Amino acid sequence: MRHTIVAGNWKMHKNAAETQQFVNDLIENMPNGKEVEVIIAPPFTNLLIATQTLEHTNIGVAAQNMHQAEGGAFTGEISADMLKSVGVNTVILGHSERRQYFKETNALLANKVDTALRHNMRVIFCVGEELNDRKNKQHLNVVYYQLKDSLFHLPKSAWNNIVLAYEPVWAIGTGETATPEQAQEMHQYIREQIAIQYDKEVAENTSILYGGSVKPENSKEIFSKPDVDGGLIGGAALKVEDFVNIINNG
Numbered sequence: 001m002r003h004t005i006v007a008g009n010w011k012m013h014k015n016a017a018e019t020q021q022f023v024n025d026l027i028e029n030m031p032n033g034k035e036v037e038v039i040i041a042p043p044f045t046n047l048l049i050a051t052q053t054l055e056h057t058n059i060g061v062a063a064q065n066m067h068q069a070e071g072g073a074f075t076g077e078i079s080a081d082m083l084k085s086v087g088v089n090t091v092i093l094g095h096s097e098r099r100q101y102f103k104e105t106n107a108l109l110a111n112k113v114d115t116a117l118r119h120n121m122r123v124i125f126c127v128g129e130e131l132n133d134r135k136n137k138q139h140l141n142v143v144y145y146q147l148k149d150s151l152f153h154l155p156k157s158a159w160n161n162i163v164l165a166y167e168p169v170w171a172i173g174t175g176e177t178a179t180p181e182q183a184q185e186m187h188q189y190i191r192e193q194i195a196i197q198y199d200k201e202v203a204e205n206t207s208i209l210y211g212g213s214v215k216p217e218n219s220k221e222i223f224s225k226p227d228v229d230g231g232l233i234g235g236a237a238l239k240v241e242d243f244v245n246i247i248n249n250g
């Protein structure tokens with residue numbers, strides 16, 4: 001069901017001790033009575049610390065990536081089963097840094113999505129255009145093919161386990177944020193494409209998060225847009241105070 005989610009993507013930040021400190025502080029400072037689902041996505045090595053410490057809370061834990069194979073000779077990789085065995089049921093797939101630095105393609109990501117869903121995991125699937133795409137007015141088109149090539153083969157029922165995150169690459173870690181209007185335009189477009197491919201019900205039930213330089217100061221306005229259902233936060237999710245302030249704006 002569509003609802004507001006605030007998720008923190010830690011990327012390659014925080015060691016074990018720092019993770020423990022963060023989750024302790026987050027538990028202590030979690031706002032009461034907010035109807036916002038809160039998720040943190042620490043690096044693999046800290047997932048177990050997070051799931052164990054957060055077990056009896058309503059704060060969720062996601063992984064930042066996952067391999068598409070069930071297992072085997074893939075040095076350095078992590079499988080869906082491994083994630084589930086440490087209590088992780090959500091995985092971020094298709095982040096632009098995975099696409100850019102690790103050459104993950106739409107076709108590969110379709111495979112990863114299939115594997116995650118086969119394991120009953122929920123996927124936070126990232127899409128987003130690069131600056132040149134936007135300059136050339138190709139942003140809608142680029143995002144359309146990311147959706148089509150990685151997700152539109154799924155049956156309707158699978159969409160219960162799909163959350164989308166629109167992250168314009170030019171706004172990630174740059175301090176530059178899409179205007180609330182630019183975010184709304186893309187989110188509305190994405191929802192329309194889901195409605196065309198499936199139906200209105202699937203489109204209305206899918207949470208679409210915005211990511212890219214979200215901060216306490218700009219989160220309220222971005223989250224207030226009708227098709228924006230919260231955020232996927234990078235840098236500002238690393239400080240409990242900022243993260244909690246963003247949750248409060250959800």
Ligand code: 13P
Binds near residue numbers: 175211235
């Ligand atoms: P920043 O919030 O640091 O721009 O990162 C966004 C992001 O990539 C979240 O996945």
